[in-house]
Amino acid sequence: MDTTVKTLRDVPVGETAVVAKLTGAGALKRRIMDMGITRGTRILIRKVAPLGDPIEVNIRGYELSLRKSEAENILLQ
Template sequence: MKSLRDIPVGSSATVAKIHGEGALKKRIMDMGITKGTTILVRKVAPLGDPVEVTVRGYELSLRKQDADILEMAD
């Protein structure tokens, strides 16, 4: 499984699946991240948390925990 954290800075990938359940999954989907959405990784903090991405034309910062549940396709 390739998660969002495995995507290099400056690259983009498409969400293949959102793992997890409950409030965490709902919060991710409320941010506009759904299956088939393309995400561009803009920056990653030195310790890996947070990850700054561009989704549907806006910038978003995600925690490691949020980035780990997003399975990405190339």
């Protein structure tokens, strides 16, 4: 069984992941939740910018760009 914690930042382009938990505190966590990223949500990694930041994802039928620092707060199943 794999016990390493995987974040959204670690997912390669073209793969889909399911949100297990959000970390972070206060305004950052609230901002992530306001974007529609909650536990159980499926996220498809669409693109990564040439220098690696931001990451473009497809979530709940719309495109969203996230900074890597935000993606590190999204833990996956």
